[in-house]
Amino acid sequence: MKVLFVSVILVIVIAIKGQSEATAEWKEYKTKHSKNYNETVDGGKQEKMRKQVFLNKEAKIKKHNSGNSTYKLAHNKLSDRTEEELNQLLGTVLPPLTSKPRSLISKSGHRNDRKAIRIAASLDYRNHSCLAAVKNQRSCGSCWAFSAIAPLEFSKCLKTKRAVVLSEQQLVDCDTASTNMGCNGGWYAVAWKHLQQVGGSAKEALYPYTAKKNTCNFCSKCACKIGAKVSSFDYVEAENATEMQIALTKYGPLAVAITVVGSFYSYSSGVYDDPACDGKDVNHGVVVVGWGVLNSINYWVVRNTWGTNWGIGGYILMKRGVNKCSVETYPAYVVAAA
Incomplete structure (x- = not known):
């Protein structure tokens, strides 16, 4: 029971850490490419949508670059576009x-x-x-x-x-x-x-x-x-x-x-x-x-x-x-x- 409890805690900690890192990467991206989304408009829907598009792209970029390919991918001004x-x-x-x-x-x-x-x-x-x-x-x-x-x-x-x-x-x-x-x-x-x-x-x-x-x-x-x-x-x-x-x-x-x-x-x-x-x-x-x-x-x-x-x-x-x-x-x- 104790082992199960510790495992659950570790999963939660890892999830929180992942979300924190994703938020930090998103903020860094917005700063670098001068992206300004008003979080007070429509309850922040625009901000949330753009962030999710970015994170989906982030996952694809990391997966590609971890493999053996003749070319590399990276974020640019298009990474939050639908x-x-x-x-x-x-x-x-x-x-x-x-x-x-x-x-x-x-x-x-x-x-x-x-x-x-x-x-x-x-x-x-x-x-x-x-x-x-x-x-x-x-x-x-x-x-x-x-x-x-x-x-x-x-x-x-x-x-x-x-x-x-x-x-x-x-x-x-x-x-x-x-x-x-x-x-x-x-x-x-x-x-x-x-x-x-x-x-x-x-x-x-x-x-x-x-x-x-x-x-x-x-x-x-x-x-x-x-x-x-x-x-x-x-x-x-x-x-x-x-x-x-x-x-x-x-x-x-x-x-x-x-x-x-x-x-x-x-x-x-x-x-x-x-x-x-x-x-x-x-x-x-x-x-x-x-x-x-x-x-x-x-x-x-x-x-x-x-x-x-x-x-x-x-x-x-x-x-x-x-x-x-x-x-x-x-x-x-x-x-x-x-």
Whole structure:
């Protein structure tokens, strides 16, 4: 009887200690990420809900990091967001594709690319002067616009030798193609076609981002507002890492579509290799800006649009050559007009 009593006491003590540690971790998280929930509103329901979401994420992070994985997870500003809120960070809508993208070396004018372009052991545009700083789409499913704009900014800069920052908001407001729906998703190649048709992309300073769809305010006749025009664009052959490397070397960053699953939101470091994202529909637009090898694992350097406080300064390393999360299914490049 005495042994049973002691066991019950120990269980209670452990439970109290666990709750105390969880509360301390929650408070530390709120302080670090400037989360302020008013505990006096609705009887503290918002606070309790957010805390539970955080603790559920905490359990998943600890379980994952205790195993033998090629990547690590950690808390970030998204750790207390609900699934519905996280879905607002996605937004690719795949349009009907009439034909499969062909190999670059099979296209007119590119037959000698494989011989002419030397594929380096690694390539990383993250610190290139033509790559604008990582942006934040916020709670708007406009990733498609960001994945269209970053490669265009880079291409224009290569032509003029001057950095340029272009407007995603113009696409959110003005691109009314059937697949492009402002904060409700779209597709990067369709966005490039739109920019060709309307005369170009406005400079961000003259058409700033608001993270919501507004009335179109683009003036195609105002040349001073145009930051870049699209000369051409095309897809790279699907599921061909070598072709992607050739395109990255020749044209710069590539727009791609990927499949985001739960672990992606908490990515912290290492080479991402979650099998849960394979074989599913794409739902997020990002940009591949390079490749490399870490601990004998080939990876792509992928630029996200959730700010610099996510991942590795806004980037993620994704396993290369295995079409991880469909990253190698829809790669595309754009060429800016001179």
